[in-house]
Amino acid sequence: MERIGFIGLGRMGRPMASNLQRKGFSLTVLDVKPQPIEELVALGARAAADLADLVSRSDIIITMLPTSVEVLAVVMGQNSVLEHARSGQLVLDMSTIEPEATDRMARAAAEKGVALVDAPVGRLASHADRAESLFMVGAGAGDLARVRPLLDAMGTTVLHCGDVGAGVRMKLVNNYMAIVSCQLNAEALTLSQRFGLSLEKTLAVLNGTTAYNGQLQLNWPTKSLLDDTAPGFTIDLAHKDLSLIMSAANAARVPMPLGAAAREMFSIARAGKYGGRDFSAMGDMLCEIAGVEKPRLAKKRQ
Numbered sequence: 001m002e003r004i005g006f007i008g009l010g011r012m013g014r015p016m017a018s019n020l021q022r023k024g025f026s027l028t029v030l031d032v033k034p035q036p037i038e039e040l041v042a043l044g045a046r047a048a049a050d051l052a053d054l055v056s057r058s059d060i061i062i063t064m065l066p067t068s069v070e071v072l073a074v075v076m077g078q079n080s081v082l083e084h085a086r087s088g089q090l091v092l093d094m095s096t097i098e099p100e101a102t103d104r105m106a107r108a109a110a111e112k113g114v115a116l117v118d119a120p121v122g123r124l125a126s127h128a129d130r131a132e133s134l135f136m137v138g139a140g141a142g143d144l145a146r147v148r149p150l151l152d153a154m155g156t157t158v159l160h161c162g163d164v165g166a167g168v169r170m171k172l173v174n175n176y177m178a179i180v181s182c183q184l185n186a187e188a189l190t191l192s193q194r195f196g197l198s199l200e201k202t203l204a205v206l207n208g209t210t211a212y213n214g215q216l217q218l219n220w221p222t223k224s225l226l227d228d229t230a231p232g233f234t235i236d237l238a239h240k241d242l243s244l245i246m247s248a249a250n251a252a253r254v255p256m257p258l259g260a261a262a263r264e265m266f267s268i269a270r271a272g273k274y275g276g277r278d279f280s281a282m283g284d285m286l287c288e289i290a291g292v293e294k295p296r297l298a299k300k301r302q
Contacts, residue, residue, distance in 0.1 A: 001026060004150065005048065005058030007074060007081075008095075009036035011232065012121055013064035015128040016094075016154045021045045023153040028057045055084040060147065061091050064121075067240060068097040076108045087113030092147050094135075096120050098244055099169050102138070106164045115143045116164055119151060120171035124219055125232035132156050136174070138167035172248055175241045176259060179279065181215045182238070183262040186282040193292040199225070200297065215280070224280035225297045231278045238279040239266040 001024070006017040009031040017040055021027045027045040031037050037047050048054035051074070055061060061081055065071045071093060075081045081091060091109055093102065093116065102118050109116040122134035133155035137144060144160055151158045161170045188211075192202040207217050223229065242263040249256045269275065269285045277284075287294045 002059040002146075003028070003057060005030070005054040005061040006040075006045075006064070007031070007051075007054065007062065008064035008070075009033070009040065010064065010066070011125050012128050013094075014039065015125070015131075016064065016121075016133065017045070017062075018043060019128075019131040019154050020150060025150070025153065028054050030054045051079060051081065052084045055081055055089075059089060060150065061085075061089065062094060062150070063091065064094045066095070066237065068095075068101040068244075071095050071097050072101055072105070075105050082108055082112050082114065085109075085112050085114045090115040090117065090143060090146060092117045092119060092150070093168075094119050094121055096171050096175065096241055096244070097168060099165055099172070099248060102165050102168045115140075115146075117143050117147050118164060118167040119147065120168055121155075122157075122171070122174055123155075126222070128154070135159065136161050136167040136170040138162055138164045138169075140164070169248075172241070172245045175238075176245045176256075178215060179238045179242055179266075180258055180262045181213045182279050182282045183265050185213070185216050185220060185280075186265075186286040189283050189295045190286045190290050190292060193287060193295055194290060199295045220280045220283070221297060223278045224283055225295055227296055229277040229281040229284065231276060233279050234276055235266055235269050235279050235281065236275040239263065239270050239275075242266060 003026045004020060005028045007030045009017055009029060014036045017029055021040060021043045028048050029037055029040045029045050030048040041047050063071055063074055065074060075091060091114060106116045117139040119135045119137045122136060127133050131154055134157040135151045135155055137158060137160050161167050242259060246256060246259055246263060269282060274281050274285050284294045
């Protein structure tokens with residue numbers, strides 16, 4: 001069994017690393033915060049002394065970090081993974097970043113004899129907790145086979161989207177739909193509240209017709225509609241992803257007017273108090289603007 005190094009133990013990275021440890025992988029972990037490291041050590045993982053130590057103890061290095069800036073710095077900056085890497089290692093980046101950053105890392109890794117696989121994560125943080133994530137993978141066939149046991153330990157669905165870079169590009173398409181859906185849901189539920197309609201009946205109608213979307217069916221009823229806006233995925237990160245998407249679309253000469261409008265609404269939300277809240281809280285923000293009661297379910301749906 002290959003030795004695994006895991007860098008980035010945030011809301012998504014921590015449960016994924018935990019699932020690897022619970023399923024018997026040899027795991028070394030590193031994060032800027034001590035608490036998640038301590039949690040992983042309690043499960044049996046090894047805490048890396050520093051990045052060089054993690055790389056020396058690993059055959060496959062996983063990165064799960066917030067933005068292109070952090071990923072590029074960790075993978076190919078000063079005192080980075082590639083600086084300490086040896087030929088034959090593999091970097092598995094699971095972050096949502098600019099496609100051009102993935103392409104740059106792949107070229108730099110190849111020069112060192114290191115493979116790079118991009119496998120950003122689909123579904124929610126609650127799915128990561130239960131090892132039910134979906135992975136969009138960009139990799140050659142041999143590298144996919146090498147990382148497949150890890151992905152199977154952290155999720156239920158592995159979709160090979162093409163060569164390196166295809167995974168992160170697919171993630172941008174996926175997140176475009178998921179994030180813009182939040183703005184659509186916010187407007188629809190705010191209008192429903194203004195009309196004085198039952199929230200339960202509104203959800204029954206919207207989830208029972210072609211208006212259905214996964215955010216309204218799966219995420220909102222377990223988060224903001226239950227008065228829980230603790231982040232699974234923050235409005236700040238959603239804004240970051242929409243910015244990546246719009247930049248990539250502009251470079252590809254694909255007009256995305258709905259995306260532009262949605263990003264500005266997320267800009268309004270993060271300019272106030274909502275940046276660190278779950279992105280389902282877009283409904284709360286819009287209700288505040290409209291002066292209507294925030295939509296809340298009476299009890300948790302079974």
